[in-house]
Amino acid sequence: MPADATAQFFANLEQHPHQPLLLRANGSLRFEVSQGKTLQKWRVEVHHGDVSVSHRAGSDDCVVRGSKEMFDRLVTGRENALAATLRGALDVEGNPELLQLFQRILPGPPQAKERRRAG
DSSP states (O other), rough: TTTTTTHHHHHHHHOBOOOOOGOEEEEEEEEEEEEEEEEEEEEEEEETEEEEEEOOOOSEEEEEEEHHHHHHHHHTSSSOOHHHHHSSSSEEEEEHHHHHHGGGGGGHHHHHHHHHHHO
């Protein structure tokens, strides 16, 4: 896992501003990642597949909060966002449908990739 998998995920997302899997999504998500006393925030605006990433403050449609460890697991496919939310490992406020749609661009489990290569 990269030293800062979460930051790398958002940097990669910023470099690919069109995400076909998000064509149905329209709104903004704020991801609040905590590590000790440090809080990092990323704002992702999605308009029918067009994505922009920033650290700007704003009124967001969906706010997702969790630990750095949890976010690193999400962005490397080792954790499922909806399952983590149901277990209480992620706190989601606002429109949960945006997180459900956003999950489409998160990587799948590493073992699923191995099964596809073997098959």
